[in-house]
Structure formats: C-alpha cells, structure tokens
Amino acid sequence: MVRLLKEKSNFEFEMTCRRIYSFLESKNIPVFVTVDHRLNAEKVKLTLRPEKVIMFGSPLVGTPLIEENPDVGIELPSKVLVYQENDSVFVVHFDYDALGNEYHLLATSEYLRNLRSLVSDLVIYATRL
Numbered sequence: 001m002v003r004l005l006k007e008k009s010n011f012e013f014e015m016t017c018r019r020i021y022s023f024l025e026s027k028n029i030p031v032f033v034t035v036d037h038r039l040n041a042e043k044v045k046l047t048l049r050p051e052k053v054i055m056f057g058s059p060l061v062g063t064p065l066i067e068e069n070p071d072v073g074i075e076l077p078s079k080v081l082v083y084q085e086n087d088s089v090f091v092v093h094f095d096y097d098a099l100g101n102e103y104h105l106l107a108t109s110e111y112l113r114n115l116r117s118l119v120s121d122l123v124i125y126a127t128r129l
Contacts, residue, residue, distance in 0.1 A: 002075065003098035009082075009089040009127040013050040016082055016089050019126040024056050027118070031056045032077050051083035061115055064108045072103040078115060080122070091123050 009016040024031055032055045041048035057077035066073045081092040096116035099105075105112055 002102050003095040004092050005095050006090050006092045007123050007127045009091055011089065011127070013082065013084040013089045016091065016126050017052060017054070020054055020080060020082065020091075020122060023122050023125045029056050029058055029118075049084050051081070053079055053081050055079045061111050064111050065103075065105060068105055068108045069103045072099070072105065075099060075103075078119060080119070080126075082126075091127055093119050093123060 011019065021031060034055070035053040037051040037053070038048045055077045056079070062073075062076045062078075066076065075094065079093070081090075083090055083092075096112055096119065100109065100112045
C-alpha cells in the first residue's frame with residue numbers, strides 16, 4: 001500500500017490551491033484536471049467541506065516509470081489532495097519513496113527522485129512560504 005504524507009497549510013483553502021497552480025505554472029508543468037469534490041457533492045444536493053484533487057505531471061517523467069512497471073500508471077498523473085477540516089487546511093500527497101518500493105521501480109529511480117523533489121518543493125511553497 002502506498003503511503004501518504006500530509007502537511008498543514010498556513011493559508012486558507014483557496015489560497016493554498018492558488019499557490020499550487022502558481023507553482024506548477026512557474027515550472028511549466030501542466031495541470032491535467034482538478035476534481036472538486038465539494039462542487040460535485042453540491043450538484044447532487046449534498047454538502048462537503050472544501051476538497052480538491054489537483055492532477056498534474058509530465059509524460060517526460062511518467063512515461064519511463066510506466067515503462068518500467070505498467071501498474072504504476074494507476075498512481076499517475078501525480079496529484080495532491082487539498083482539503084479543509086474546521087479551520088485547518090491540509091495538502092496530502094504520495095510518499096514517493098514508498099511508491100517506488102511498492103512498484104519496484106529501480107531503473108527509473110532518478111525520475112522518482114526528481115518527482116519526489118518537485119512535489120516536496122510544491123508542498124512547501126503551497127503551505128509554508
């Protein structure tokens with residue numbers, strides 16, 4: 001099972017999301033899709049705290065990982081979950097070391113290190129700077 005890491009944000013929900021988008025744009029990394037769980041719940045007359053999954057990535061990184069082990073494709077593109085619980089906002093993401101171990105990614109460890117570094121920088125920027 002892939003391990004998740006969670007960081008508390010110093011910012012409110014929308015600002016945390018904006019900072020994620022801004023960071024990715026500054027690195028020329030496309031956002032493929034944003035799943036707004038709250039908005040989807042509202043469409044069927046349910047209520048839910050603010051919660052979004054932001055999916056992003058680059059085929060230059062993901063493709064070699066998938067070539068080494070096609071099963072890792074279920075975990076890609078990369079993603080972060082942002083949600084608000086009471087007055088706190090959290091960003092949740094994969095532990096990429098655990099992901100590499102789970103899928104036995106040895107040949108592509110350089111790509112995994114780069115991905116881990118990118119997501120770490122993203123979360124720091126979105127939650128603390």
